[in-house]
Amino acid sequence: MLSGLALVCGVLSSLAMTGMIELLYWLSSTVLPSHSENYEALSPTVRFILPVLACAALTIIWLLVPAKFLKVGIPYVVERLNYHQGNLPLMNAFIQFVGAFIGLFGGLSIGKEGPAVHIGATFGSILAQRFRLSYIAVETLVACGVAGAIAAAFQTPLAGVLFAYEVIFHEYRLRLVLPVLLSSVVATAISQIILGRIEVFELEAVFLPLYQLDMLAAYAVLALCIVVASTLFYQVQRALWRLGSVPLAARFMTVGVLTGLVGLYLPQVLGGGYDTLNSLLQGDILFVSLLGLALAKVLLTSVSIGLGIPGGMVGPTFVIGGMLGAQVSFWFDTQIPVAAELALFVLLGMAGMMATVFQAPLTAIVAMVEMTHTSVTIAPAILVIVVSCTAVRLLFNQDSIFVERLHSLGMVSEWSPVQRVLRQHDVRSVASKVNNFPELLHLERVRDLASGMIDYVSIEKSGHHFIVSVSEMVGKLKELDLGPQPWLMVEGNRQAMDVLRALPGTPVSVVDSSLSLAELLSWLHRHKQHQVLVSFVQQQELWLVTSQQLDQMLLKG
Incomplete structure (x- = not known):
């Protein structure tokens, strides 16, 4: 699924980049003679008025739009990755597109590649949020959007991938590079189809006397x-x-x-x-x-x-x-x-x-x-x-x-070694999968758990979750040899165990899978808890993360 979403992200990023180029070329060609950057052919009066009008238009828009939507650009992308689980609002990307387009049309000395990076990263973020993927998948799809935008701008697929990792993440992540490469290659192909092949330089095969x-x-x-x-x-x-x-x-x-x-x-x-x-x-x-x-x-x-x-x-x-x-x-x-x-x-x-x-x-x-x-x-x-x-x-x-x-701005662009290790691992790489059961559990199902590989189960009661040890549940069955037990119930003509009556389950909170391991560790410290359930809604799975598991992973790392 991640590769499929990476492909979609590459398509959207390339369309955004090429769309901006084509739209800017079409509109500029109606004002500028010969080509879309021929400001030299304009009269001095027009050359002065054009950027002034562009900045006036930007001023009006920026004063009308709520302040929370005005944060744009590559630093904003890094900020959202580091502090907001990679959640990039669509409205900010739209304002980025409009603002950059007006500025470029008005002749301001700015570039279109940076805004395209923001827009591409937003596409990746929205796709990841839509499918409720883990934090590491969010980062991967954001990298797909960034790489796709750069690759489409210059038709340089590998440089697009390296730009994402060097400029946005400040580290190389070879373990997750395949989806990013896919996005970058697709974006380059679409750019070549729409814009044609970009041939900026034609270097002859000359001998370079480097050491002269x-x-x-x-x-x-x-x-x-x-x-x-x-x-x-x-x-x-x-x-x-x-x-x-x-x-x-x-x-x-x-x-x-x-x-x-x-x-x-x-x-x-x-x-x-x-x-x-x-x-x-x-x-x-x-x-x-x-x-x-x-x-x-x-x-x-x-x-x-x-x-x-x-x-x-x-x-x-x-x-x-x-x-x-x-x-x-x-x-x-x-x-x-x-x-x-x-x-x-x-x-x-x-x-x-x-x-x-x-x-x-x-x-x-x-x-x-x-x-x-x-x-x-x-x-x-x-x-x-x-x-x-x-x-x-x-x-x-x-x-x-x-x-x-x-x-x-008082923000960090790189995290400590501990935070970096945590952010490079998926939750499921250190967590234990648990099955979720109702409070009443048939005795046959309890016996089946004894032969399984699961150590803990989650018991749900009135919207709350409790962690119970499987070995302790199975041990309770031996008490039936002594006679009927207070936790023994009948449900549908079958004997069942009232698990929370038989055992003192440990109450545990449930958080969304969008949190990274670093954020989970911070959550555990902040709430003074030793364990938490992570819910993967798309896969309908629950995984148990404990502070002991995180400590062991860090010590091993």
């Missing part, structure tokens, strides 16, 4: 540029996070006016910015500094996200890195042909910037391989990514931008 001095210097300079850009990207947002008390209208309109002013002089930074990279790769000449464009893109994106605009950061980081890579390529005269060198450095910049901002090195490397359909650039990519990621961590103590955002 000029190439090493170029890689070092590129890594340095990425470190500076990613640090600025984080520090600007960090400063703006403190302005949460400023009225929303003031924050949003500041973004609109600032974007409009920058768009007057640098229209290339409006919108996604992928058209600028495509122009570079096609050999077109830009009459502005690439370094200036990258700096403007860093500032506009970080200001937009830092002040609460509901957009993503994945696309802008790609564009910023690509611009930096192209600039470094122009600075150095290497032995690689010009076209191949430019494409190589654009690609290295994209991978390095993404890996550094999100601290997701494997995702960036694999995405680079899948987008270019060649492994020839793996070595230089690893060199740039390792240097830039390590430098940011050591010199500036900077983690993933999403982790830093959660920390600024």
